[in-house]
Amino acid sequence: MGSENVKLPKIDFSDEDLKPGTLVWNQVKSQVNKALIEYGCFEASFDKISVHLRQSIFESLQELFDLPLQTKLKNISKKPFHGYVGQYPAVPLYESMGIDDANILEKAEKFTQILWPQGNPTFCKTIQSYSEQLLELDQTIRRMIVESLGVEKYMDEHMNSTNYLLRVMKYKGPQSSETKIGLNAHTDKNIVTILYQNQVNGLEVLTKDGQWINVEPAPDTFIVMIGDSLYAWANGRVHSPYHRVMMKGNEARYSVGLFSIPKAGYKIKAPQELIDEDHPLLFNPFDHVEFLAFYYTEEGQRCVSALKTYCGA
Numbered sequence: 001m002g003s004e005n006v007k008l009p010k011i012d013f014s015d016e017d018l019k020p021g022t023l024v025w026n027q028v029k030s031q032v033n034k035a036l037i038e039y040g041c042f043e044a045s046f047d048k049i050s051v052h053l054r055q056s057i058f059e060s061l062q063e064l065f066d067l068p069l070q071t072k073l074k075n076i077s078k079k080p081f082h083g084y085v086g087q088y089p090a091v092p093l094y095e096s097m098g099i100d101d102a103n104i105l106e107k108a109e110k111f112t113q114i115l116w117p118q119g120n121p122t123f124c125k126t127i128q129s130y131s132e133q134l135l136e137l138d139q140t141i142r143r144m145i146v147e148s149l150g151v152e153k154y155m156d157e158h159m160n161s162t163n164y165l166l167r168v169m170k171y172k173g174p175q176s177s178e179t180k181i182g183l184n185a186h187t188d189k190n191i192v193t194i195l196y197q198n199q200v201n202g203l204e205v206l207t208k209d210g211q212w213i214n215v216e217p218a219p220d221t222f223i224v225m226i227g228d229s230l231y232a233w234a235n236g237r238v239h240s241p242y243h244r245v246m247m248k249g250n251e252a253r254y255s256v257g258l259f260s261i262p263k264a265g266y267k268i269k270a271p272q273e274l275i276d277e278d279h280p281l282l283f284n285p286f287d288h289v290e291f292l293a294f295y296y297t298e299e300g301q302r303c304v305s306a307l308k309t310y311c312g313a
């Protein structure tokens, strides 16, 4: 059960002067560092995404999930969890779809074309602008993390090592006051995840001391979470938390995640500056795409930490 009394830290990214080197940058950076060591997660207010866009994104999600199943199944991907996912007996409330490189107009158009051959410019523009604008928050946070780790010499390499995936999600209301599983507990496998949801709560995050926190974001805040690939790159200096979705009541929950994901062929390797006697190397260098292939095998699904089994040092 979620715990009532603990709240995730809330950090404000709306200051106009939030540029590297400014006083406010350093203040926010130290809040980010503290939150990521303690929770691997925080609530972010970020006002670059207009109120209009924040509303349109949920209209677009609803329009997409209202399409006939036949149409939704047309979104196929070779990468697990990037195509259409739904109708799984283990998580019957859950449906999702991934849009690779949704920040790039041609990619957003290609995706839109698959579902609406006759075109849907509003949908296309909404997901593209949302991704392009929110990516700024991902990059700000990652710059701050690299600075806090004191490994600025890897800044460009790190910033250029990822692509973006936008995943849209719907959780049906279970039509009961009893809590039902929406999405099983997991850690994200990517670099940074930024989640945004409609007004139906359900996300829970596990603290280091084993309590599930109910995440109750305000309408204008995003949830930022660290994935296992960044945990590995930082050699354990930031936490990647377990989280899950628990649903009750009648209302559907819509959420959307922007995931920064290591590019195929890029080897994730902790900088040597982050390895010492007190911090021995945790993971051998690995390729994220190859790791995911292992994660989605039966063995990978059974492990407590798939990454440790795959490439633990």
Ligand SMILES: O=C(O)CCC(=O)C(=O)O
Pocket: 167, 169, 183, 188, 195, 197, 203, 243, 245, 255, 256, 257
């Ligand atoms: O819907 C949510 O808020 C969480 C989704 C999630 O954890 C994921 O897609 O990895």
Ligand SMILES: [Fe+2]
Pocket: 186, 187, 188, 243
């Ligand atoms: Fe997740």
